[in-house]
Amino acid sequence: MGVKEILEDGKLGREEIITLLEATGEDKQLLFKRANEIKLQELGNLVHFRGLVEFSNICGKDCYYCGIRKSNREVHRYNVSDEQILDAARFAHMNAYGSFVMQAGELESPAFTLRVENLLKEIKILSKGELGITLSLGEQTEEVLERWFTAGAHRYLLRIESSNPELYQRYHPSDTLHDYARRLTSLKTLQRIGYQTGTGVMIGLPFQSTGDLADDLLFMKHFDIDMVGMGPYIEHQHTPLFQFRSELLPIQERFDLTLKMIATLRIMMKDINIAAATAMQAIDPLGREKAVKVGANIIMPNITPGKFRNDYALYENKPCVDEEPEECKNCLDVRIQLADGEIGYNEWGDSKHFHKRTAGE
Numbered sequence: 001m002g003v004k005e006i007l008e009d010g011k012l013g014r015e016e017i018i019t020l021l022e023a024t025g026e027d028k029q030l031l032f033k034r035a036n037e038i039k040l041q042e043l044g045n046l047v048h049f050r051g052l053v054e055f056s057n058i059c060g061k062d063c064y065y066c067g068i069r070k071s072n073r074e075v076h077r078y079n080v081s082d083e084q085i086l087d088a089a090r091f092a093h094m095n096a097y098g099s100f101v102m103q104a105g106e107l108e109s110p111a112f113t114l115r116v117e118n119l120l121k122e123i124k125i126l127s128k129g130e131l132g133i134t135l136s137l138g139e140q141t142e143e144v145l146e147r148w149f150t151a152g153a154h155r156y157l158l159r160i161e162s163s164n165p166e167l168y169q170r171y172h173p174s175d176t177l178h179d180y181a182r183r184l185t186s187l188k189t190l191q192r193i194g195y196q197t198g199t200g201v202m203i204g205l206p207f208q209s210t211g212d213l214a215d216d217l218l219f220m221k222h223f224d225i226d227m228v229g230m231g232p233y234i235e236h237q238h239t240p241l242f243q244f245r246s247e248l249l250p251i252q253e254r255f256d257l258t259l260k261m262i263a264t265l266r267i268m269m270k271d272i273n274i275a276a277a278t279a280m281q282a283i284d285p286l287g288r289e290k291a292v293k294v295g296a297n298i299i300m301p302n303i304t305p306g307k308f309r310n311d312y313a314l315y316e317n318k319p320c321v322d323e324e325p326e327e328c329k330n331c332l333d334v335r336i337q338l339a340d341g342e343i344g345y346n347e348w349g350d351s352k353h354f355h356k357r358t359a360g361e
């Protein structure tokens with residue numbers, strides 16, 4: 001079947017997904033158009049903001065793709081103070097962002113658990129319960145995830161990075177800290193506890209085929225995921241995967257493939273939240289807006305205090321590293337309007353899919 005027939009028929013199996021991901025020219029435009037229509041039908045044109053604070057780049061793990069991996073000695077490590085994190089939460093609240101995301105390098109320790117737990121409670125108090133809170137703090141034990149849920153977090157992002165266990169192994173050291181099975185268990189635990197559960201993958205990694213990407217989308221569907229954040233892989237010179245850079249797709253093609261992944265996923269999962277990843281903006285200044293036009297409905301403005309931003313370099317050319325939160329806000333208002341969107345101020349912007357899933361529909 002061709003792209004037009006697939007879009008009319010609407011049933012997306014592995015072969016059909018591959019055809020969509022390989023679409024070019026007019027076919028590609030048809031895909032984008034259909035995805036945008038579905039988004040407008042299901043979710044309207046509202047884009048929701050999540051104020052993102054990357055509060056520490058200290059990481060206990062050593063993923064082969066990531067610039068802040070433990071073994072990278074070139075990184076200046078930082079930890080934003082509790083007071084500054086709370087200031088950022090106040091900023092998000094006062095600017096009506098509706099939601100707040102706390103992300104950091106991956107650490108598991110009683111002290112870290114307690115710190116996050118206390119911050120969650122304080123953010124709930126300072127925002128009078130109005131600010132939604134998402135965590136993106138990697139794999140944790142069930143007990144820790146329960147504690148954070150009780151303290152006020154209600155969404156959690158944990159990217160599977162690649163849903164193919166063999167590929168996962170090629171992107172991570174072979175040890176208990178980087179175990180695919182544990183990653184999967186953590187995702188299931190998040191769902192069981194009652195978090196709105198988000199995952200995602202990197203697109204354009206070395207050794208990855210279009211078939212693998214189709215499998216990633218099917219994984220999200222079968223997992224009944226509520227939220228997705230996926231972005232292009234961008235090589236970082238101080239990481240092991242950098243040695244395979246000559247095997248990568250040109251960066252523009254990785255960007256284009258990411259747009260097609262977002263559009264295809266929107267057709268497959270009509271009511272989930274899909275974020276326009278910051279990595280898209282690293283490649284194209286209008287990257288996130290382009291994602292919004294093909295199915296994304298969430299943007300995560302970076303509100304990390306300016307002086308720390310340069311050091312949260314998961315990949316190279318990270319955008320907006322020199323800006324302060326206030327400047328980002330003004331810039332985003334304009335950008336979303338340009339993408340024919342409207343910002344859902346003061347709303348949590350929960351995943352509709354989550355509410356249907358938990359209501360048993």
Ligand code: 5AD
Binds near residue numbers: 067201202231314
């Ligand atoms: N390029 C693109 N995305 C990356 N991430 C980590 N390193 C890179 C990279 N080099 C993504 C991972 C992780 C998220 C926080 O950032 O998917 O889950």
Ligand code: FES
Binds near residue numbers: 068069
């Ligand atoms: Fe920090 Fe992978 S390097 S979580």
